[in-house]
Ligand SMILES: [Zn+2]
């Protein structure tokens with residue numbers, strides 16, 4: 001929402017997960033968060049000692065999948081050497097009083113995004129990004145198909161040490177798990193309830209608002225304009241099939257979400273014919289972010305409908321999306337202790353800056 005002055009202090013509620021609140025605090029003299037340094041980008045194309053560089057395939061665990069083929073791979077998937085979860089055991093559940101644990105069953109794989117060591121997402125070609133997205137789909141499909149015990153296959157990418165990136169060669173990761181992660185579960189549950197009440201997908205509603213809604217709030221006494229609400233100002237990119245939106249209650253200063261314009265619950269249903277369009281929107285969004293906050297450490301992750309019988313009835317209420325979360329500030333004790341997120345750049349300003357980047 002447009003503010004005439006440059007200081008904003010607001011608690012915003014995530015419309016999808018109402019239990020999640022964000023403090024937007026842009027006052028110049030109040031900086032509750034410390035700046036996170038940009039990660040130096042290793043722009044070398046090939047590194048002799050890097051296990052992910054082409055020619056060094058013997059340094060990684062064996063190839064699980066390669067695209068277009070193993071000899072001339074552009075994208076390659078291997079087992080993670082240090083898996084967070086693995087599927088080599090049938091140990092079951094541990095119960096000890098209030099302490100309960102499910103054995104860390106699942107799979108953890110690495111997707112080598114590109115044979116070029118230091119290439120950034122925004123520098124990859126649309127063709128290459130389409131291939132990468134298809135590789136995500138392909139591998140998710142295989143994992144769900146092979147093991148019905150897996151409820152969720154999470155695809156994500158870390159760049160920079162603060163975002164958990166430890167290997168400089170550009171890569172993504174897949175963790176397949178027997179439980180649905182809390183963030184996804186909350187989105188699925190809340191959007192299901194919204195659907196029951198409104199017979200409408202909340203993500204579709206947010207897209208509709210972003211594309212059409214405009215209002216002016218006047219002061220009751222003077223009649224002067226108090227505030228202009230233009231939800232359309234949250235649109236960062238729009239193509240034929242996709243939209244990139246700066247969320248109104250963004251947890252991170254430069255967070256952007258990409259969603260298909262047409263309702264779709266499962267990322268696996270994205271047709272090959274529109275993958276290039278998604279790739280283009282991803283590339284352009286990453287280029288905008290790079291121009292405004294160059295070299296920022298970031299995570300992105302795919303949220304798609306979980307598999308299994310419990311989620312079959314959520315096809316109309318859930319809507320898959322990619323969340324891009326650059327890490328430009330360090331969370332403080334206030335955030336860790338309260339569960340609030342503090343965002344020091346107003347989402348309206350951030351969206352405006354991102355939109356203003358001239359890419360053509
Ligand atoms: Zn490398």
Ligand SMILES: [Zn+2]
Pocket residue numbers: 201202203204205262263264317318319
């Ligand atoms: Zn929808």
Ligand SMILES: [Zn+2]
Pocket residue numbers: 187303321323
């Ligand atoms: Zn999400």
